[in-house]
Ligand SMILES: Cc1cc2nc3c(=O)[nH]c(=O)nc-3n(C[C@H](O)[C@H](O)[C@H](O)COP(=O)(O)OP(=O)(O)OC[C@H]3O[C@@H](n4cnc5c(N)ncnc54)[C@H](O)[C@@H]3O)c2cc1C
Ligand SMILES: NC(=O)c1ccc[n+]([C@@H]2O[C@H](COP(=O)([O-])OP(=O)(O)OC[C@H]3O[C@@H](n4cnc5c(N)ncnc54)[C@H](OP(=O)(O)O)[C@@H]3O)[C@@H](O)[C@H]2O)c1
């Protein structure tokens with residue numbers, strides 16, 4: 190393992206304390222309770238703030254015999270949990286509920302009745318870590334000295350009555366693939382619980398998450414039916430939410446939510462603490478396009494958090510809360526034949542005692558769709574097969590059933606064409622409206638619109654109240670796809686940038702965003718945000734050398750890192766070697782912050798080295814890996830001086846390849862085997878000398 194000096198140990202200890210504190214938020218410090226849950230899919234419910242944390246009591250009270258727990262960060266696992274709960278009820282008559290892992294205690298699992306079922310749907314993050322809401326559960330169930338209410342140690346198999354089902358969500362490009370479901374399954378088995386069916390694993394990296402889920406669940410249901418003596422019945426849609434139109438109210442009434450995320454926002458006095466459940470409506474103080482080429486736009490924005498009590502440190506993430514493009518919102522109402530009712534006020538109520546109303550109400554159909562539902566996302570094959578029952582006629586129904594049951598046909602006609610639900614319904618409806626789809630069905634089955642994370646590209650030392658982001662505007666044209674895929678958040682940000690630069694009605698690509706927000710509350714160029722702290726951190730001692738690898742938007746946090754070290758050097762501090770490997774397509778096209786690096790160079794002198802890889806400037810592709818190889822000797826030397834090594838950007842290919850290459854560089858220059866080189870890289874990761882901030 191890499192040797193660390195005392196200062197590093199202090200820094201790591203502080204990081205550890207910070208991490209524990211972060212992951213245990215809600216336990217050790219107050220968190221603004223989320224009144225609407227993470228996802229619309231959670232309509233089946235979970236404990237509300239102040240209610241019992243006893244899951245057995247809750248199931249008993251509400252007459253449930255199946256609980257589907259989820260560990261989810263960005264809503265996918267929660268959506269799958271909700272789908273399993275609905276399917277279990279519709280097809281097998283199970284009385285199901287969905288439960289957020291963070292809302293319950295687990296020391297009474299040893300009394301979980303034998304004739305009931307627990308389902309675990311778990312996503313993995315970081316270095317094989319749980320999602321924020323699963324941290325406590327994971328620590329409890331994996332603890333060496335776990336103990337349950339009725340006493341007894343692990344050797345006594347305290348969970349021998351518990352029957353469970355497990356599915357994991359992961360990405361094979363990460364080193365610790367699906368380790369949450371693998372570990373939880375191992376712990377539960379060790380404690381005597383019996384799994385029904387196999388522990389499923391969905392792979393985002395291979396792009397097969399949905400198909401992995403569908404393939405896993407059929408044999409799982411067979412095993413569950415056999416064990417619990419269930420009979421399959423014809424699946425019927427049974428709403429868990431009730432929508433009542435309220436003609437006595439109108440959008441003029443100040444009690445009606447028009448997209449405001451909660452009551453304080455509705456009443457016009459946003460109040461902290463601002464966090465994942467309560468965004469700060471932040472002014473955008475500056476915005477620019479770093480480059481614009483062939484329809485590719487790269488945005489730089491400066492967002493003020495002054496006066497919000499929000500804080501960040503260099504390397505953190507900011508979450509941007511988007512709203513949907515007007516063009517796609519219009520499509521939803523057109524396809525449902527509801528254009529004339531879209532501004533009708535509705536009250537939404539849970540029909541089941543465990544049901545959660547997924548957004549503030551009363552609201553309007555329009556506000557719910559625009560601000561709360563992920564209407565642009567890819568459509569799942571399962572949703573298509575379920576929605577077939579509401580088709581306008583038998584011919585269209587048959588086509589939807591075919592799409593839902595034939596995975597190759599679905600891939601060719603839906604996935605490959607990047608269709609969202611409304612686009613699919615529009616195309617397959619052939620001019621007919623889908624007015625038989627109950628609105629409650631859409632609210633219950635579609636995922637909640639999620640905030641998107643961005644690596645902060647400024648230094649908190651240099652500008653503590655202003656957060657910079659660097660974002661590529663997503664616009665994907667695919668041969669055969671009827672529409673270009675326009676990223677929700679990045680195109681919204683582009684519209685905000687255009688507005689700030691004087692466009693009276695900014696409307697990139699005719700997307701028509703509601704950029705002034707509900708009741709014009711975001712006017713003056715504001716955007717809802719919150720900050721998420723990360724462990725991607727500079728060494729606390731600036732004299733330590735660092736190596737950064739960040740092609741494309743992966744350079745974002747490194748602008749912050751270099752900005753910080755340049756300021757430290759200017760303040761007379763001793764700053765160590767600062768080496769940046771940056772890659773982009775062409776020097777003249779997408780070389781981000783080309784002029785700024787020169788200023789940092791002046792401040793840092795010879796201590797700053799930038800190695801650039803322009804992939805499309807010459808006859809052969811040149812990537813950051815080529816540059817790492819070329820300067821392998823220097824890289825190894827710095828690592829031997831305990832340089833910190835950072836990678837940011839594309840998780841799927843670049844980050845993996847850099848990891849492998851570093852092992853080879855170490856092997857070559859330290860004259861050790863490649864296996865030893867890999868082990869050294871692993872040890873660097875374990876000691877935080879190697880840090881990643883990657884996404885795909
Ligand atoms: C920790 C972290 C840090 C990040 N940092 C940065 C950063 O610094 N800069 C940056 O630019 N990005 C960053 N990202 C990525 C960023 O969060 C967003 O994912 C990205 O900007 C796209 O968001 P969007 O809302 O514009 O696109 P979305 O609408 O979310 O679309 C994103 C992708 O989803 C898929 N998709 C969407 N709809 C469909 C459909 N109908 N059919 C098929 N596929 C579909 C496509 O692949 C599309 O490209 C980061 C992500 C993470 C997790
Ligand atoms: N999941 C993925 O596979 C993946 C990969 C990259 C980007 N993206 C997404 O695409 C969007 C735009 O990204 P961006 O602007 O950051 O990147 P970008 O401009 O597409 O890429 C930056 C540079 O990285 C190069 N590159 C491509 N593959 C690489 C690899 N395996 N190893 C090292 N370098 C490689 C590119 O070269 P060439 O393009 O000339 O090959 C380019 O020079 C982002 O939303 C990002 O998430 C996804």
Ligand SMILES: Cc1cc2nc3c(=O)[nH]c(=O)nc-3n(C[C@H](O)[C@H](O)[C@H](O)COP(=O)(O)O)c2cc1C
Nearest residue numbers: 261262263264265266312314315359360363366367
């Ligand atoms: C920042 C980040 C880190 C991740 N780390 C891992 C990991 O270590 N192992 C893994 O198998 N999957 C990893 N994943 C993939 C997620 O588990 C996967 O995308 C999952 O669908 C997310 O589910 P959620 O939307 O419910 O949070 C990671 C994804 C992100 C964005």
